[in-house]
Amino acid sequence: xxxxxxxxxxxxxxxxxxxxxxxxxxxxxxxxxxxxxxxxxxxxxxxxxxxxxxxxxxxxxxxxxxxxxxxxxxxxxxxxxxxxxxxxxxxxxxxxxxxxxxxxxxxxxxxxxxxxxxxxxxxxxxxxxxxxxxxxxxxxxxxxxxxxxxxxxxxxxxxxxxxxxxxxxxxxxxxxxxxxxxxxxxxxxxxxxxxxxxxxxxxxxxxxxxxxxxxxxxxxxxxxxxxxxxxxxxxxxxxxxxxxxxxxxxxxxxxxxxxxxxxxxxxxxxxxxxxxxxxxxxxxxxxxxxxxxxxxxxxxxxxxxxxxxxxxxxxxxxxxxxxxxxxxxxxxxxxxxxxxxxxxxxxxxxxxxxxxxxxxxxxxxxxxxxxxxxxxxxxxxxxxxxxxxxxxxxxxxxxxxxxxxxxxxxxxxxxxxxxxxxxxx
Amino acid sequence: xxxxxxxxxxxxxxxxxxxxxxxxxxxxxxxxxxxxxxxxxxxxxxxxxxxxxxxxxxxxxxxxxxxxxxxxxxxxxxxxxxxxxxxxxxxxxxxxxxxxxxxxxxxxxxxxxxxxxxxxxxxxxxxxxxxxxxxxxxxxxxxxxxxxxxxxxxxxxxxxxxxxxxxxxxx
Numbered sequence: 001x002x003x004x005x006x007x008x009x010x011x012x013x014x015x016x017x018x019x020x021x022x023x024x025x026x027x028x029x030x031x032x033x034x035x036x037x038x039x040x041x042x043x044x045x046x047x048x049x050x051x052x053x054x055x056x057x058x059x060x061x062x063x064x065x066x067x068x069x070x071x072x073x074x075x076x077x078x079x080x081x082x083x084x085x086x087x088x089x090x091x092x093x094x095x096x097x098x099x100x101x102x103x104x105x106x107x108x109x110x111x112x113x114x115x116x117x118x119x120x121x122x123x124x125x126x127x128x129x130x131x132x133x134x135x136x137x138x139x140x141x142x143x144x145x146x147x148x149x150x151x152x153x154x155x156x157x158x159x160x161x162x163x164x165x166x167x168x169x170x171x172x173x174x175x176x177x178x179x180x181x182x183x184x185x186x187x188x189x190x191x192x193x194x195x196x197x198x199x200x201x202x203x204x205x206x207x208x209x210x211x212x213x214x215x216x217x218x219x220x221x222x223x224x225x226x227x228x229x230x231x232x233x234x235x236x237x238x239x240x241x242x243x244x245x246x247x248x249x250x251x252x253x254x255x256x257x258x259x260x261x262x263x264x265x266x267x268x269x270x271x272x273x274x275x276x277x278x279x280x281x282x283x284x285x286x287x288x289x290x291x292x293x294x295x296x297x298x299x300x301x302x303x304x305x306x307x308x309x310x311x312x313x314x315x316x317x318x319x320x321x322x323x324x325x326x327x328x329x330x331x332x333x334x335x336x337x338x339x340x341x342x343x344x345x346x347x348x349x350x351x352x353x354x355x356x357x358x359x360x361x362x363x364x365x366x367x368x369x370x371x372x373x374x375x376x377x378x379x380x381x382x383x384x385x386x387x388x389x390x391x392x393x394x395x396x397x398x399x400x401x402x403x404x405x406x407x408x409x410x411x412x413x414x415x416x417x418x419x420x421x422x423x424x425x
Numbered sequence: 426x427x428x429x430x431x432x433x434x435x436x437x438x439x440x441x442x443x444x445x446x447x448x449x450x451x452x453x454x455x456x457x458x459x460x461x462x463x464x465x466x467x468x469x470x471x472x473x474x475x476x477x478x479x480x481x482x483x484x485x486x487x488x489x490x491x492x493x494x495x496x497x498x499x500x501x502x503x504x505x506x507x508x509x510x511x512x513x514x515x516x517x518x519x520x521x522x523x524x525x526x527x528x529x530x531x532x533x534x535x536x537x538x539x540x541x542x543x544x545x546x547x548x549x550x551x552x553x554x555x556x557x558x559x560x561x562x563x564x565x566x567x568x569x570x571x572x573x574x575x576x577x578x579x580x581x582x583x584x585x586x587x588x589x590x591x592x593x594x595x596x
Contacts, residue, residue, distance in 0.1 A: 286516065293513050296505060334474060420434060420461075 008260050008418045014405035017255035024398040027391045034388035041384055045377035048368075052378030053385055054116045055366065059358040060389030061106045062217060062233075066354070067244055067393065068103045070237025071096025072169050073205050074245070076198035079172075079191075085266050085273070087413045088258075092248045094176060095400035096241070097169040102396050104162050106389060110216070111155065119222050120149035137299070141223045149222065154215055161208040168201045180410050187410055206234055220365035224303040226292070232284050239281045240354045242274040243347035248401075250340045257407050261417050264338060271337030274347070278331060282324040306364040310371035319360045322353040355386055426579045427551050427566045428588035433459045436563035439586040440465035443567065446582075450571035454548070454564040462563075473535050480530025481523045488522035489515055547596030553589075562589070 078086035126143030210230025
């Protein structure tokens with residue numbers, strides 16, 4: 001074949017370029033800086049400030065949990081679907097999935113102050129809740145949902161979930177190394193094996209993560225429920241993980257080995273994939289709104305009224321623009337998807353938008369904030385705690401990136417990705 | 426004058442060379458889209474994406490205004506006590522029309538910009554073009570309208586690029 005003549009050659013050294021250590025140092029500095037800011041704000045806000053630290057902690061937890069387990073799931077999706085884009089993302093996604101111990105730590109902290117976050121944890125019975133001044137509806141929900149919403153079940157469900165996620169993260173990571181060490185003759189069997197494990201993993205993860213987000217976020221409002229909630233978070237994880245993966249891959253492409261293996265075609269494909277998630281994310285969020293708006297039922301609609309009335313409408317509108325309109329309009333353009341610098345900017349914006357969306361989901365669950373958007377020192381914690389937690393997580397992620405070669409070589413797609421772009425349809 | 430190449434890489438190299446040598450009235454024919462070949466002959470932007478966007482926005486506005494007109498002026502109905510102008514209910518059909526119009530504009534816009542339907546194209550007079558261009562061969566055509574064209578010189582020029590064959594197309 002004539003085009004084999006100008007196929008590229010993979011560099012000998014496949015380890016992460018030294019500037020990844022620089023990223024880690026920067027991430028750690030940001031983590032320390034924002035921890036200090038969070039502490040100062042907590043002192044300025046007093047008791048209210050501390051309450052907001054707990055709430056903002058959940059935002060940070062959901063954001064980093066999304067990167068970690070969403071990364072694991074995208075890795076499994078990639079094994080099931082195949083495709084050259086997967087070869088680029090495999091090592092970064094593995095590095096994300098290996099941060100699970102930190103997520104577990106974050107979760108344990110949130111579980112320790114569950115009584116501040118969840119009315120069902122604070123009051124063990126409906127009568128107790130009524131005495132404390134909660135509405136009849138809330139008291140009824142606490143009583144009715146008690147078999148599910150109580151602290152022991154909360155701990156048991158989360159521990160089972162973490163055990164399952166840990167198992168899959170461990171399997172995907174160790175098997176991938178074993179596959180690399182094995183001879184290429186066995187690659188077809190390995191592909192089959194990863195595929196089978198991933199297929200089951202995606203299904204099990206969708207179910208377990210639904211349980212987790214119901215406990216961790218949805219139950220902050222004890223009366224409300226939505227059947228699309230798990231899926232909404234699942235797609236949201238795809239949204240933020242793809243943005244982070246693109247940032248990683250594009251930034252790594254300044255040096256070898258990604259300089260060689262990142263082609264315009266795959267960059268463009270990943271941009272389109274991200275665009276699809278931007279669309280699906282909004283599609284589900286709007287579907288939930290439309291169904292609840294049409295039903296207009298007293299047990300469902302207050303959740304939206306809490307998030308629209310009392311100036312929350314401003315945040316809701318901004319959320320719509322930040323989360324969907326801006327990334328959608330930008331990613332529509334072919335030129336932006338092909339331009340590395342601009343694509344990185346859009347992806348960074350998407351991660352900010354995800355955090356903004358989580359703020360809108362979490363804060364109005366609480367009595368002092370529902371239908372009443374107001375300034376307090378505490379509310380600024382949402383700009384401090386999640387940043388510190390995410391920065392610490394990033395440092396861990398960058399460490400994981402440096403521990404393995406960045407390119408999986410035992411893969412049939414490798415030869416294709418080294419060919420010039422016009423060689424295949 | 427048309428040259429047949431065995432691989433897309435050969436075609437791209439030949440097209441780049443011809444463009445650098447000053448050829449402009451030229452075209453590439455391939456069995457599947459080869460974007461680098463289009464870039465090589467100086468073809469950067471197509472207007473399909475702009476047409477699609479315009480079509481999509483037109484669909485969005487058309488359906489949203491239709492619904493607004495029906496619900497507020499033409500046939501106002503009280504549905505669950507909601508205001509007659511209930512925009513959330515209008516979004517879904519407006520979204521569907523955006524997709525429909527964008528899709529149709531993309532398809533028909535692409536066909537129109539390609540100059541289709543066209544009943545006659547001289548290239549089909551070339552004996553190898555009919556089979557090769559839809560199968561596994563890649564063609565570079567240097568047209569007689571280009572000022573650099575002269576029958577014998579152009580043939581020699583194309584033959585120097587290592588093609589399978591060079592054919593003069595009658596038209």
